[in-house]
Amino acid sequence: MKVSFIGLGVMGFPMAGHLQQHGFDVCVYNRTSAKANAWQARFKGRVGTTPAAAAKGADIVFVCVGNDDDVRQVVYGNDGILSALVAGAVLVDHTTASAELAKELAGRCAAQQVDFLDAPVSGGQAGAENGQLTIMVGGEQAVFNKVKPVMDAYARHSQRIGGCGSGQLAKMMNQICIAGIVQGLAEALHFGQQAGLDCATVIEVISKGAAQSWQMENRATTMLNGEYEFGFAVDWMRKDLAIALAEARRNGSTLALTALVDQYYADVQKSGGGRWDTSSLLTRLTR
Template sequence: MKVSFIGLGVMGFPMAGHLQSNGFDVCVYNRTTSKAESWQSQYGGRIGTTPCAAAEGAELVFLCVGNDDDVRQVVYGESGILAGTSAGTLVVDHTTASAELARELAEACAAQQAGFLDAPVSGGQAGAENGQLTIMVGGEEADFARAQPVMDTYARHSQLIGGHGSGQLAKMMNQICIAGIVQGLAEALHFGEQAGLDCGTVIDVISKGAAQSWQMENRAATMIKGEYEFGFAVDWMRKDLAIALDEARKNGSTLALTALVDQYYADVQKSGGGRWDTSSLLTRLHQG
């Protein structure tokens, strides 16, 4: 099967690699050509000079870029994905973006008799590299059934949530949960340090009980060591939380904790930690 992958960042690079390694005929595109060339030297496959060129002849077109504007730049126009699609093509957007954009793209694809799925992912760079991502999907059931076996090359689980935009709304819920959990973990570690406890020993105990979380299992040890130069960056998290807070204003929900933690992340950015892992919330407590 011919597929294409647009966007070779820390997530897209290994995701496209899994497709090629699992026998798909992959054509990639990246704004920085050297990144596409690096991918090709590692995995093989083909390179498209534009999103349109990469999408031509592909049954499924995947993209994973930065934000709503980045998605529009690679989808629309003479050199965009839609210019290279034909009737029956399925476009799958793994970008974390707005639900409004997902519905817009679904309409644009339908006008060309193409399918569309909004399919943001969770699991971070490690999940992408290890093929262990979780994918939240919005769209038609038939399109999901078509895409799922292909996405299985880099996902441990994918789930159709509902209609177009539902995948993005589910990802917003995911980020809302993470924000509160990381802040709670940061405060607990700060409390333990101030109390003179061996936080590593405490985490080993409480991680066996009701306080256990992915963040505790994967980030507590590095937080204790003050290591933040990896993982999902604060800049990206603030982008995602902005999307969630904007949607909350539209649907009338109250996200008081999310708004507060978003401002805490702003503090981390001001201290130079925009590219630090999201667990760096602990650093602002050390400063205070």
């Protein structure tokens, strides 16, 4: 099966590599050609000079770029992905983007008899590198069934949520949960430090009970050590939360805590932590 991968950032680079290593014929494209050449040197796949060139002849094209506008730039136009796809091909967008964009893309693809899935991922850079991502998918069941065995190259779990756009909505829920959990963990660690407790010992205990979370298991120690130069960047989280908050305004839901934590992340950005891991919320309380 011929597949293409558009976007070789910290997520896309290893994801495309897993596809190549699992025996797929992969052609990649990246806006910065040096990164595409580095990928080819490591994984021995093919490189396209434009999104269209990379997508030509592909059965499935995966996209993982920055935001809605970035997706439109690689999908539309004379050099865009859609200009090269034939009927029966599938476009899969792994970008964390808006549900409105997913519906827009689904319509444009349908006009060309191309199938579409919105499929944002969770698991961060480590999940991508280890092939352990979780994928939330919106689209038709039959299309998901066709693509799932391919995505299994870099996923530990992928699941169809519903129609087009539902994958992006599920990812918004994911980020809403993370924002609240990380803030709670930051406040708990700050409270324990102010109380004079050995927080590492406390975390060892409470992580075995109802307070346990992925964030506690994977970030509490680094937070206590003041280590933030890794992981999912605050800048990216604010982009994701902005999407969720905009959707909330459309559907009438109330995201008071999410809006508050988003402003806390703005404080971290102002202090120079835009590229720090999202667990850097603790720095607001300890500086």
